[in-house]
Amino acid sequence: MLTDRQLLILQILIDEYIQNAEPLGSRSISKRQDISFSSATIRNELADLEEMGFIEKTHSSSGRIPSEKGYRFYVDNLLSPVVMRNRDMKRIRSLFHEKMLELEMLIEHSANLLSEITNYTSIILGPEVYETKLKHLQIVPISTGTAIFILITDTGHVEKYTVELPDGMDASDLERTVNILNERLKGVPFSHLKIKLYQEVEGLMKTHLRNYEKTLDFLTRLFQNEKSDKVYYGGKTNILNQPEFQDVEKVKALYNAIEKQDLVYQLLHQGTIEGVNVKIGAENSIQEMKNCSLITASYSIGGQHMGALAILGPTRMEYPRVIGLLDLLSKDLTKVLTQRYYSN
Amino acid sequence: MLTDRQLLILQILIDEYIQNAEPLGSRSISKRQDISFSSATIRNELADLEEMGFIEKTHSSSGRIPSEKGYRFYVDNLLSPVVMRNRDMKRIRSLFHEKMLELEMLIEHSANLLSEITNYTSIILGPEVYETKLKHLQIVPISTGTAIFILITDTGHVEKYTVELPDGMDASDLERTVNILNERLKGVPFSHLKIKLYQEVEGLMKTHLRNYEKTLDFLTRLFQNEKSDKVYYGGKTNILNQPEFQDVEKVKALYNAIEKQDLVYQLLHQGTIEGVNVKIGAENSIQEMKNCSLITASYSIGGQHMGALAILGPTRMEYPRVIGLLDLLSKDLTKVLTQRYYSN
DNA sequence: GTTAGCACTCGTTATGTTTGAGTGCTAATT
DNA sequence: AATTAGCACTCAAACATAACGAGTGCTAAC
Numbered sequence: 001m002l003t004d005r006q007l008l009i010l011q012i013l014i015d016e017y018i019q020n021a022e023p024l025g026s027r028s029i030s031k032r033q034d035i036s037f038s039s040a041t042i043r044n045e046l047a048d049l050e051e052m053g054f055i056e057k058t059h060s061s062s063g064r065i066p067s068e069k070g071y072r073f074y075v076d077n078l079l080s081p082v083v084m085r086n087r088d089m090k091r092i093r094s095l096f097h098e099k100m101l102e103l104e105m106l107i108e109h110s111a112n113l114l115s116e117i118t119n120y121t122s123i124i125l126g127p128e129v130y131e132t133k134l135k136h137l138q139i140v141p142i143s144t145g146t147a148i149f150i151l152i153t154d155t156g157h158v159e160k161y162t163v164e165l166p167d168g169m170d171a172s173d174l175e176r177t178v179n180i181l182n183e184r185l186k187g188v189p190f191s192h193l194k195i196k197l198y199q200e201v202e203g204l205m206k207t208h209l210r211n212y213e214k215t216l217d218f219l220t221r222l223f224q225n226e227k228s229d230k231v232y233y234g235g236k237t238n239i240l241n242q243p244e245f246q247d248v249e250k251v252k253a254l255y256n257a258i259e260k261q262d263l264v265y266q267l268l269h270q271g272t273i274e275g276v277n278v279k280i281g282a283e284n285s286i287q288e289m290k291n292c293s294l295i296t297a298s299y300s301i302g303g304q305h306m307g308a309l310a311i312l313g314p315t316r317m318e319y320p321r322v323i324g325l326l327d328l329l330s331k332d333l334t335k336v337l338t339q340r341y342y343s344n
Numbered sequence: 345m346l347t348d349r350q351l352l353i354l355q356i357l358i359d360e361y362i363q364n365a366e367p368l369g370s371r372s373i374s375k376r377q378d379i380s381f382s383s384a385t386i387r388n389e390l391a392d393l394e395e396m397g398f399i400e401k402t403h404s405s406s407g408r409i410p411s412e413k414g415y416r417f418y419v420d421n422l423l424s425p426v427v428m429r430n431r432d433m434k435r436i437r438s439l440f441h442e443k444m445l446e447l448e449m450l451i452e453h454s455a456n457l458l459s460e461i462t463n464y465t466s467i468i469l470g471p472e473v474y475e476t477k478l479k480h481l482q483i484v485p486i487s488t489g490t491a492i493f494i495l496i497t498d499t500g501h502v503e504k505y506t507v508e509l510p511d512g513m514d515a516s517d518l519e520r521t522v523n524i525l526n527e528r529l530k531g532v533p534f535s536h537l538k539i540k541l542y543q544e545v546e547g548l549m550k551t552h553l554r555n556y557e558k559t560l561d562f563l564t565r566l567f568q569n570e571k572s573d574k575v576y577y578g579g580k581t582n583i584l585n586q587p588e589f590q591d592v593e594k595v596k597a598l599y600n601a602i603e604k605q606d607l608v609y610q611l612l613h614q615g616t617i618e619g620v621n622v623k624i625g626a627e628n629s630i631q632e633m634k635n636c637s638l639i640t641a642s643y644s645i646g647g648q649h650m651g652a653l654a655i656l657g658p659t660r661m662e663y664p665r666v667i668g669l670l671d672l673l674s675k676d677l678t679k680v681l682t683q684r685y686y687s688n
Numbered sequence: 689g690t691t692a693g694c695a696c697t698c699g700t701t702a703t704g705t706t707t708g709a710g711t712g713c714t715a716a717t718t
Numbered sequence: 719a720a721t722t723a724g725c726a727c728t729c730a731a732a733c734a735t736a737a738c739g740a741g742t743g744c745t746a747a748c
Contacts, residue, residue: 025741038691043742061697061741101490101506136484142500146445150494150502156486158494160502162445237603240596248592252584259581369710382722387711405710405728 002052005037007078009045010054014066014074018316021243023063068281068315071293075278075319082324088117092329096336103127103155103337107232110309110329115235118322120313123258125268126230127155127306130191137185139178141165147174149222153190155301155341161222166214173209180204181219193223229307231261244291244314257288258312268296268308276323276330281315293317297330302342309333346396349381351422353389354398358410358418362660365587367407412625412659415637419622419663426668432461436673440680447471447499447681452576454653454673459579462666464657467602469612470574471499471650474535481529483522485509491518493566497534499645499685505566510558517553524548525563537567573651575605588635588658601632602656612640612652620667620674625659637661641674646686653677 002010012032013024026046030039046064049055054070057063066074095113100106107124114122132153141147142162151159165174184200185193197219205212236255245251258264263286279294295317296310309330311322346354356376357368370390374383390408393399398414401407410418439457444450451468458466476497485491486506495503509518528544529537541563549556580599589595602608607630623638639661640654653674655666 023741027741040691040693041689044690047743057742059698059741061743062699063741099508101508135486138482138484138494140480140482140496142479142496142498146500148496148500148502150482150496152484152486152492152494154486156490156492156506158492158502158504162500164443164445237596237599240592240599246592248584248590248595251592251595252581255581255584367710371710384722384724385720388721391712401711403710403729405712406730407710 006045006049008034009042010049010066010070010073011078011080013046013055013064014070014078017065018318021316023058023065025063028063066316068283071280071315071319072283075280075323079320079323082320082327084324084328085321088325089328091117092325092332096332101156103157104230107307110333111232111234113234114309114311114325114329115238118311118313118318118325119235119238119241120311120317120322121236121238121258122234123264123268123310123312124232124234125265125307125310126232127157127301128229129153129157129159131189131304131306132157133187133189134185134193135187137178137181139174141171141174151190154187155337161225163218163222166211166218168211169215173215176208177205177215180208194220197223228261228265231264233258239312242314244316250291253288254292257286267294268310273298276327278319278323291315293319295319295322295326297326299330299333299337301334301337306337350389350393352378353386354393354410354414354418355422355424357390357399357408358414358422359424361409362662365660367402367409369407372407410660412627415624415659415663416627419624419667423664423667426664426671428668428672429665432669433672435461436669436676440676445500447501448574450677451651454677455576455578457578458653458655458669458673459582462655462657462662462669463579463582463585464655464661464666465580465582465602466576466578467608467612467654467656468576468578469609469651469654470576471501471645472573473497473501473503475533475648475650476501477531477533478529478537479531481522481525483518485515485518495534498531499681505569507562507566510555510562512555513559517559520552521549521559524552534567538564541567572605572609575608577602583656586658588660594635597632598636601630611638612654617642620671622663622667635659637663639663639666639670641670643674643677643681645678645681650681 009029012029012035016024016028026039026042029035029042030037035042046055049070050057050064053067054073055064056067058065091113095106095109100109104126107126111122111124114124132155134151135154136152138150138152139147140150146162146164149161149163151161153159169177180201184204185196188196197216202212202216205216209215236258239245239251239254245254267284267286276295276297279296281293282290284290284292284294289312291314292312293315294310294312296308298305298308300306309326311317311326313322353373356373356379360368360372370383370386373379373386374381379386390399393414394401394408397411398417399408400411402409435457439450439453444453448470451470455466455468458468476499478495479498480496482494482496483491484494490506490508493505493507495505497503513521524545528548529540532540541560545563546556546560549560553559580602583589583595583598589598611628611630620639620641623640625637626634628634628636628638633656635658636656637659638654638656640652642649642652644650653670655661655670657666
């Protein structure tokens with residue numbers, strides 16, 4: 001339904017606007033070398049494109065800027081073959097070259113890298129604790145009545161809870177409990193710990209522990225403790241570089257929004273779909289992000305969804321570049337993590 | 345050297361400016377009920393105060409605002425008897441009423457509380473790991489060749505390192521090593537771990553381990569691993585509410601400065617002196633903070649310095665309130681922590 | 689179908705004017 | 719001698735006006 005010329009003009013307009021953040025007029029377009037029509041012709045085409053809703057004016061005699069519909073069309077149909085800068089590819093690859101033994105560290109570095117090379121803000125959802133399996137459990141008493149529970153997952157993640165022990169639980173009780181738990185719960189995914197506790201452990205505890213009921217109750221509460229997955233941010237201050245965020249009020253609103261971790265969690269979780277996902281402006285459910293686009297991709301371990309990478313920027317975002325980056329990084333991350341943690 | 349009247353005027357001027365962030369003229373001062381002189385008299389006094397450097401004009405015919413010297417004088421000599429709002433006291437006390445078993449959590453909540461009730465940005469230096477003592481050490485192998493070292497301190501803090509084990513160290517070596525370390529290093533402060541390793545452990549390892557040299561070398565490197573103390577922030581976006589930070593460039597500069605954790609660490613560490621410490625404007629070594637004041641107080645456990653609380657705001661800051669708050673919170677924190685961790 | 693031409697729109701910038709809150713200084717008052 | 723009234727002066731802020739120019743839409747010619 002769009003003529004080739006219209007496609008060309010739309011493409012140019014969006015590309016230029018993404019670069020310069022300034023409305024583009026018919027004359028500037030006509031002056032380009034790849035354009036052989038007069039500004040008048042382009043004016044007509046621009047009028048048509050506007051009528052179709054792909055572009056809009058900021059005021060009655062201004063040049064045109066892309067509308068959200070325009071960006072959507074651009075992302076869906078006009079993406080120039082994603083060009084990865086060699087420099088960027090190298091930096092991503094080097095992330096995995098240096099020994100980074102801790103998953104948390106690797107993800108933190110990824111977040112920083114993403115924000116550095118894109119100049120936008122990156123958000124990464126840490127690995128889902130609930131799908132990882134218990135590797136080892138340890139209880140360390142630190143004073144009378146309190147102890148630290150340490151749970152270690154197969155991804156090397158350490159989860160800790162300081163707890164008050166049930167009354168009348170002494171050192172030997174504690175030791176027996178730990179032994180039972182380790183024996184029966186190793187390899188069990190966090191999400192199943194509670195069920196397994198009753199299926200496998202209850203009987204044993206009954207025979208080996210004095211006040212097994214209190215202990216069981218206590219453990220139930222402990223395993224219920226929904227530890228939400230960590231959210232990592234990179235380059236939050238990059239937002240301040242964007243010309244669309246020169247107004248402090250807007251910055252404040254956006255910061256407050258992205259700091260609500262539960263909202264962000266939902267937002268990134270929606271994009272669990274395979275591949276890279278782009279949400280433009282109002283497509284984001286969060287009101288304060290109406291001037292932003294969010295590009296997400298997810299990473300996994302051995303086919304099991306683990307977390308998500310995201311880049312947050314103005315709707316006027318370098319879509320091709322960011323999409324390429326996220327695609328590459330999410331795939332690399334998946335590959336490396338699977339290799340590292342799936343074989344055991 | 346200042347007359348009573350000058351003191352009064354200076355006091356009023358600073359109090360008002362702190363509230364309204366607007367230059368104050370002679371007429372507005374003279375209209376106050378506690379003032380019985382004419383605006384002309386006040387004009388003369390203001391001229392004198394300006395000559396002495398306590399106040400300044402923003403332009404030749406503007407009202408006066410406090411200079412840094414003025415604020416310094418105000419903090420040193422004019423602080424109205426620190427009035428604590430009852431509401432604030434309650435909120436601080438309630439921090440300690442609810443069971444907060446983890447020190448990290450308690451500190452994080454403190455940071456948030458401080459920023460909420462002051463509307464400034466809070467910065468807290470987490471407890472110094474180096475002065476806490478080893479309570480328990482644990483090694484959990486997670487795959488061939490790698491393991492997680494878990495160190496637990498007497499303050500219930502869990503420190504973890506994922507490491508590659510030295511070649512040829514098998515499960516039984518590992519177990520023996522853990523046992524030796526636990527036996528000999530319990531109760532040793534982190535800062536002495538390395539020394540004790542050679543004094544106490546070397547000999548034992550020699551007799552019990554095959555390739556003790558590699559292991560020793562490995563442990564040395566591990567204990568060298570300077571884990572810097574964590575910095576907690578609260579209410580970073582509060583900066584955006586201040587009228588002196590309506591310019592995005594300034595915000596950016598400040599954010600970039602306070603995110604350099606080593607700088608912040610130094611800054612807060614300087615104020616290790618007993619009691620509450622106030623740094624005004626250029627008194628802060630960080631260039632970007634020249635429009636800010638930093639108020640710090642430190643907390644300790646059993647006399648041993650642990651960390652610092654700080655509030656960062658514009659030089660036009662509610663000094664009396666903030667000083668009162670930090671004084672109260674730092675003392676409460678010290679009391680509670682000492683009680684909790686010093687008795688063992 | 690394309691383009692030259694032109695009247696028109698409107699944000700931006702520059703310029704001038706007015707206003708008012710402030711000053712410093714002097715002379716009169718206490 | 720200290721205080722105050724009075725007044726000329728300053729300057730940022732607010733407002734009005736005009737000029738500019740990058741853009742438009744439309745019409746008529748190519």
